[in-house]
Amino acid sequence: MIKRIGAEILDAKDKTVYAIGFFGKSLRGIGPFIYRGQASYRILTMQILFTFVEALGVSVLLALGIGAAVNVLGLPILSSFSQERLIYPLIITIITRELGPLLTAFIIIARSATAIATETAGMVVSHEIEAYISVGIDPIEHIAVPRLLGVTISLFLLNIYFSIAGLAGSFFIAQFANNLPAADYFANLLLSLSLADILVSLIKSVVFGLILATVANVQGFSVERASTEIPQAGLRAVGSSFFWCIAANLVISAMYYAIR
Numbered sequence: 001m002i003k004r005i006g007a008e009i010l011d012a013k014d015k016t017v018y019a020i021g022f023f024g025k026s027l028r029g030i031g032p033f034i035y036r037g038q039a040s041y042r043i044l045t046m047q048i049l050f051t052f053v054e055a056l057g058v059s060v061l062l063a064l065g066i067g068a069a070v071n072v073l074g075l076p077i078l079s080s081f082s083q084e085r086l087i088y089p090l091i092i093t094i095i096t097r098e099l100g101p102l103l104t105a106f107i108i109i110a111r112s113a114t115a116i117a118t119e120t121a122g123m124v125v126s127h128e129i130e131a132y133i134s135v136g137i138d139p140i141e142h143i144a145v146p147r148l149l150g151v152t153i154s155l156f157l158l159n160i161y162f163s164i165a166g167l168a169g170s171f172f173i174a175q176f177a178n179n180l181p182a183a184d185y186f187a188n189l190l191l192s193l194s195l196a197d198i199l200v201s202l203i204k205s206v207v208f209g210l211i212l213a214t215v216a217n218v219q220g221f222s223v224e225r226a227s228t229e230i231p232q233a234g235l236r237a238v239g240s241s242f243f244w245c246i247a248a249n250l251v252i253s254a255m256y257y258a259i260r
Contacts, residue, residue, distance in 0.1 A: 022140075022221070023214045026148050029141040033149075040146045047150025051112045052157050059107055059158050060165040063095070066103075067169030070094055088192040095166035097197045097256075101204035102249050104158040105212060108151060109241045113216040116147050117237035120220025121230040129221075144217040151216075152209030159205035200256050207248050212241040 033040060070091055078086050120143065123129055132139045171185050219237040223229040 018222075019214060019218045022144075022218050023210070025140050026144050026214065026217070029138065029145040030149065032138075033141050033145045040142050043143070044146035044150050047112075047147050048154050050115070051108055051151055052154035055107055055111055055154075055158060056161060059104055059162050062103060062107075063100070063162040063165035064169035064172075066099060067091070067095055067166035067171075068173045070166075071170045071173040085188070088188045091167065091170050092189065092192050092197055095170070096163045096193070096201050098249075098253070100162045100166065101155075101159050101201055101208055102245065104155055104162050104205065105208035105245045106242070108155055108158070108209075109212050109238055109245070112151055112154075113212050113237045113241045114234040116151075116213070116216035117220040118230050118234040120144075120217060121223040121233040124221060124223050125225060125227055125230060139221075144221070147217060148210065148213040151213035152206060155209035155212075156202065156205045159201060163201065196256070196260070200252065204249060204252055207252065208245045211244045211248060215241045215244060 071087065074090050075087050078090075123143070129139045129143075132142060167189060171182065175182070175185075216237040219233045219240065223233050
């Protein structure tokens, strides 16, 4: 029992060290990719198309619903304490600072983390990675780096659109319920919105993008030779991405409230 637990701990440590090293190599490959990666620009473009453009509709619809729900559920409770104006900082906290980055990360994990991991694992099993190496092409620079950049850029942009749509959804409910003028609503929102809220939201989106792209790449490159490992790589990528994004969200939020 103790021996098995110790072996699992050592295995987890080795995987963590490997993932950190993989992430470092991916960061080092960004410069060469930008300088001479013209052949890989198509992979970057397609990654942004799949991760950002095709997921935009789902993200906006979800944000509209959450923005409306915050107003519908929160305003009656605050009204019972004569604290209606607290709805604005509540909307900013829930949509912009907390749920926006995390939910967009979840959407991308469900869509892109599995796709990246399974596609890369398929390339490993079919010996495409060996073919790249044999002709002098770095597979990290050619395959992992454009996916890392594409996912991070996409999550950053999706988070911005999510926040805008969430605030718009909240406004529509406020307009319907109280016939509140748009100028008053958005003026109150801007008074409640601070630079720290914006920075925390953007930092989270970038960190989540780097995490889930790295996890998906690592799981894809970690398979051996069996084709049955391909779907397993996708499942591991999803589970690990969820865990590390939630952990990062807790750490960043705790740092925000500690510094504030």
